[in-house]
Amino acid sequence: MFVIDRLRGVNERVSVATDGTQLFGGSFVQPGPTLSADGRFVVFKTPPQTWVHDRVTGTTELVDRADDGTPGDGDDSNGYNRGWISGDGRTVAFTTISTNLLGPGGDANGQLDVYVRGIDTTDPLLVDPLLFPDGALDDTVLEIVNAATGAVTTGCPAGDVTVAGSTAAYLRPESSVGTGACPAGSLNGDLDVTDEVVQLVQGVGPTVNLGRAATAVVASTTRVAALVSEPAQGASILNGDGDALDQVLQVYSIAGAAWSNVGYAADALAIAGDHVAFITPETAQGGPSLNGDADHRRPRRPGVRRRDRDPHQPRPRGGGARAR
Numbered sequence: 001m002f003v004i005d006r007l008r009g010v011n012e013r014v015s016v017a018t019d020g021t022q023l024f025g026g027s028f029v030q031p032g033p034t035l036s037a038d039g040r041f042v043v044f045k046t047p048p049q050t051w052v053h054d055r056v057t058g059t060t061e062l063v064d065r066a067d068d069g070t071p072g073d074g075d076d077s078n079g080y081n082r083g084w085i086s087g088d089g090r091t092v093a094f095t096t097i098s099t100n101l102l103g104p105g106g107d108a109n110g111q112l113d114v115y116v117r118g119i120d121t122t123d124p125l126l127v128d129p130l131l132f133p134d135g136a137l138d139d140t141v142l143e144i145v146n147a148a149t150g151a152v153t154t155g156c157p158a159g160d161v162t163v164a165g166s167t168a169a170y171l172r173p174e175s176s177v178g179t180g181a182c183p184a185g186s187l188n189g190d191l192d193v194t195d196e197v198v199q200l201v202q203g204v205g206p207t208v209n210l211g212r213a214a215t216a217v218v219a220s221t222t223r224v225a226a227l228v229s230e231p232a233q234g235a236s237i238l239n240g241d242g243d244a245l246d247q248v249l250q251v252y253s254i255a256g257a258a259w260s261n262v263g264y265a266a267d268a269l270a271i272a273g274d275h276v277a278f279i280t281p282e283t284a285q286g287g288p289s290l291n292g293d294a295d296h297r298r299p300r301r302p303g304v305r306r307r308d309r310d311p312h313q314p315r316p317r318g319g320g321a322r323a324r
Contacts, residue, residue, distance in 0.1 A: 034082075034084050040089055041089035050083040073099060082094065091117070093117075096113060141154060158172055159172070159196050174187050188211050190213075213229050214227055216247075221273075223276065238250070243286070248264065
C-alpha cells in the first residue's frame with residue numbers, strides 16, 4: 001500500500017509496521033485505504049486486521065483490538081470489511097466480525113459490526129511527546145535533534161526554518177491557541193493573530209520571540225536576517241517610500257540582541273557569517289534608479305551588507321555593492 005505525495009513528488013509505502021517491515025498478508029486494494037484530511041494518518045487493512053499508520057512519526061497501530069490490546073478474533077479477509085478515519089485523525093470507525101472486542105460475551109450476534117476507536121490515552125507507542133501539545137493535530141512543528149545523542153526536543157509550530165550550526169531561526173504562525181512554551185496571541189505586538197513571526201533557538205534552549213512579522217528568514221551563527229512585512233508589522237513604513245506595502249530587510253545581532261533596519265525593500269536574501277546579500281526591486285524602493293540606467297522599471301537590484309559597521313555612520317545611497 002502506497003501514498004503518492006503530489007507536492008513532494010514521491011511515493012511512500014505505508015503498509016508497514018512501526019519498525020518499517022512489511023505487514024503480513026499484503027494489503028487490500030479494495031475497498032481501499034482512507035486518509036485524514038491532512039494526509040498524515042492512513043487507515044488500511046492487511047487480512048485479517050485493520051491498521052492506522054502515522055506518516056509523520058512512522059508508527060503503525062492495530063485498530064481492531066480489545067481495550068486490553070487483544071487482537072480481534074474474526075477472519076476479516078473478505079472485501080466487505082474496511083476502516084474510515086475522521087478528518088482530524090483522532091477517531092477510526094471500522095467493521096469486523098470479531099466477537100472479542102467488547103470482552104467475554106460482549107458480542108454474540110454473529111453479524112458484521114461497526115466499531116469506533118479513539119486515541120489511546122495511555123500512548124503505548126510514545127507518540128505524544130513528539131506532538132505539539134495544543135490538543136489539535138493540525139500543526140507543522142519544529143523538532144530539534146541532538147546529533148550526538150539522538151534526543152529529540154519538540155519546539156513550536158513553524159513555517160520557514162533555517163539552521164546554522166546549533167542556531168535555528170524560523171517563522172512561527174501566530175495562533176489563538178498555545179502552550180506555556182509557545183504562547184498564544186500576537187507575537188509582534190499588533191492586534192491580530194494572522195502573522196508569521198521570527199523566532200530564534202540556540203542549542204536545545206528555549207524559543208526566543210524576535211517580534212518581527214516576516215515572509216522569509218535566514219541565519220548564520222551570529223546574525224538573523226528577515227524580510228519584514230510592512231503590512232503585517234503594523235502597517236509600518238520601513239524603507240521610507242511612503243507606503244506600507246513592501247518586504248524590507250532587517251538584520252538581528254544575536255550577540256547584541258537587537259534588530260537593525262537596513263531600509264531596503266527586498267524579495268530574496270542570503271547570509272554568510274556577518275554578510276547578508278539581498279535583491280531589491282526598484283519599484284518597491286520608490287526612489288531613483290539603483291543601477292544608474294535612469295529608469296525604475298528594472299525589476300530587481302542586488303545589494304550586499306556587512307552588519308558590523310558603526311551604526312552612526314551615514315548610509316551610502318545609489319547603485320553598487322557596499323561594505324557596511
